[in-house]
Amino acid sequence: MRFARGVCVVILAVLLVFVSVTLGKDPYKEYQKCQKQCQQESQGRYSQQKLCQQGCAEELQRRQEEKGSWGGSDDVYEGRQEEQEQEQEQEQEKNPYVFEDRHFTTRLQSQNGRYRILQNFAERSKLLIGIGNYRVVFLEAEPQTFVVPHHLDADTILYVAQGKGTVSLVSEDKRESFNIREGDILRISAGTTTYTINRDNNKKLIIAKLIRPVATPGYFESFFSAGGENPESFYRAFSDEILEAALNTRKDKWQRLFGQQRQGAILKASQEQIRALSRQEEGGQWPFGGQSKGSVNIYEQRPSQSNQYGQLYEVDSRDYRQLQDLDVSVSLANVTKGAMIAPYYNSEATKITIVLDGEGYFEMACPHLSSHQQGQGQQQHHGGSQQQERGPSYQKVSSRLKRGTVVVVPAGHPFVAVASNNQNLQLLCFEINSRNNQRYPLAGKKNVINQFEREAKELAFGVSAREVDEVFRSQNEEFFFKGPRQQHQGRADE
Ligand SMILES: *[C@@H]1O[C@H](CO)[C@@H](O)[C@H](O)[C@H]1NC(C)=O
Numbered sequence: 001m002r003f004a005r006g007v008c009v010v011i012l013a014v015l016l017v018f019v020s021v022t023l024g025k026d027p028y029k030e031y032q033k034c035q036k037q038c039q040q041e042s043q044g045r046y047s048q049q050k051l052c053q054q055g056c057a058e059e060l061q062r063r064q065e066e067k068g069s070w071g072g073s074d075d076v077y078e079g080r081q082e083e084q085e086q087e088q089e090q091e092q093e094k095n096p097y098v099f100e101d102r103h104f105t106t107r108l109q110s111q112n113g114r115y116r117i118l119q120n121f122a123e124r125s126k127l128l129i130g131i132g133n134y135r136v137v138f139l140e141a142e143p144q145t146f147v148v149p150h151h152l153d154a155d156t157i158l159y160v161a162q163g164k165g166t167v168s169l170v171s172e173d174k175r176e177s178f179n180i181r182e183g184d185i186l187r188i189s190a191g192t193t194t195y196t197i198n199r200d201n202n203k204k205l206i207i208a209k210l211i212r213p214v215a216t217p218g219y220f221e222s223f224f225s226a227g228g229e230n231p232e233s234f235y236r237a238f239s240d241e242i243l244e245a246a247l248n249t250r251k252d253k254w255q256r257l258f259g260q261q262r263q264g265a266i267l268k269a270s271q272e273q274i275r276a277l278s279r280q281e282e283g284g285q286w287p288f289g290g291q292s293k294g295s296v297n298i299y300e301q302r303p304s305q306s307n308q309y310g311q312l313y314e315v316d317s318r319d320y321r322q323l324q325d326l327d328v329s330v331s332l333a334n335v336t337k338g339a340m341i342a343p344y345y346n347s348e349a350t351k352i353t354i355v356l357d358g359e360g361y362f363e364m365a366c367p368h369l370s371s372h373q374q375g376q377g378q379q380q381h382h383g384g385s386q387q388q389e390r391g392p393s394y395q396k397v398s399s400r401l402k403r404g405t406v407v408v409v410p411a412g413h414p415f416v417a418v419a420s421n422n423q424n425l426q427l428l429c430f431e432i433n434s435r436n437n438q439r440y441p442l443a444g445k446k447n448v449i450n451q452f453e454r455e456a457k458e459l460a461f462g463v464s465a466r467e468v469d470e471v472f473r474s475q476n477e478e479f480f481f482k483g484p485r486q487q488h489q490g491r492a493d494e
């Protein structure tokens with residue numbers, strides 16, 4: 001039986017290798033190297049080697065999917081492939097900050113739900129290596145479903161974007177369950193065995209996760225303890241004699257246990273099961289002023305900015321201690337239709353923005369993508385010395401925003417977002433490296449320019465201070481403004 005499975009794995013591996021040949025040489029070579037390494041390192045322990053090699057295969061598959069998701073067709077011949085790679089590079093160059101559907105890989109998909117994993121930031125562009133150890137994942141679970149227990153080699157911050165559920169966390173010495181609803185934030189530490197239910201009868205449960213791997217920078221894996229063939233239980237990787245000794249049970253017993261499940265990682269559950277797995281709602285809320293808060297709801301915070309054009313809600317480590325060591329804060333902007341977020345920049349934090357609802361566009365000033373880029377030396381043949389004397393130049397980076405779009409705004413980069421005229425724009429932001437972060441508004445009541453001395457204004461702009469003030473003291477709102485009369489739907493190039 002073990003032999004038979006081995007044959008299957010080999011056939012699968014060969015199949016994958018075959019597929020990879022048609023898709024590109026590099027992943028295949030790496031796959032081979034990976035396989036060989038597994039063989040060497042497992043020193044004849046078959047089960048270990050098998051697990052390791054399966055990992056290679058999965059990695060290969062993942063890369064292929066990622067490659068495929070760049071809009072590549074199945075064309076085989078090399079010229080076409082090079083062309084595609086060039087297109088990809090160009091796209092990366094033009095706007096590596098925006099991620100859409102095609103930048104996600106789907107995993108564990110079934111009719112009951114799926115995980116969607118965003119491409120690794122560092123793989124997308126050198127400009128994003130600063131957040132290369134963070135990943136973004138969406139979990140979508142259909143009504144009345146159960147996500148099978150597993151742990152990750154990664155810390156997780158989850159945000160409930162839609163629906164109602166219960167998350168159970170099994171750690172060393174206890175099990176805790178949290179009923180979650182829209183706006184809830186919950187931190188799950190690496191290695192915590194987690195299972196989740198969607199308690200709702202009609203609505204999908206949608207959870208946005210920021211994930212920070214702890215073992216392999218930028219990459220994480222799920223480990224299913226309970227399970228069978230699908231999801232595969234990791235118990236199955238151990239040899240028979242080990243399981244027999246460790247579980248102190250006969251093989252036929254545990255073999256049955258780890259052979260039953262074939263329904264996937266997200267399962268349909270009955271009403272009774274859902275009820276039993278839901279945490280009993282307690283009448284009295286936390287009696288000690290929120291000290292032992294397991295989760296926090298962002299809408300229960302007083303908005304830090306609020307006017308007729310929008311509201312900003314924020315949760316940082318002061319509101320939720322579990323965010324402290326991750327150095328992340330979470331915010332939610334509700335931009336009224338037709339309104340905009342003030343241009344501003346973050347001093348320290350790089351912001352990962354996820355569009356939860358609505359439509360609109362953003363613009364960002366980026367010196368890195370400008371063709372007059374500084375400090376790169378001799379890459380431009382025209383007017384070299386003149387450019388040395390100029391300061392940096394800024395490219396307008398821009399894109400449409402719609403549900404599911406992810407935008408990265410690096411620290412220091414001025415950014416603005418506009419809501420369409422039909423619908424409020426809801427933006428969820430994970431701000432990384434947030435501890436000492438300040439927001440610097442570039443327009444509105446508290447803008448940076450207004451704080452310059454008169455002389456500094458005159459020297460810097462080369463016009464009278466009165467003229468400067470006329471421009472920078474005309475907007476009396478703060479953070480959320482009336483939007484532009486004419487909306488240009490976020491074109492990157494004029
Ligand atoms: C978002 O803004 C709209 C008004 O534009 C308001 O009705 C709604 O309550 C706001 N939502 C939140 C959560 O503040």
Ligand SMILES: [Cu+2]
Pocket residue numbers: 365366367368369410413
């Ligand atoms: Cu830049």
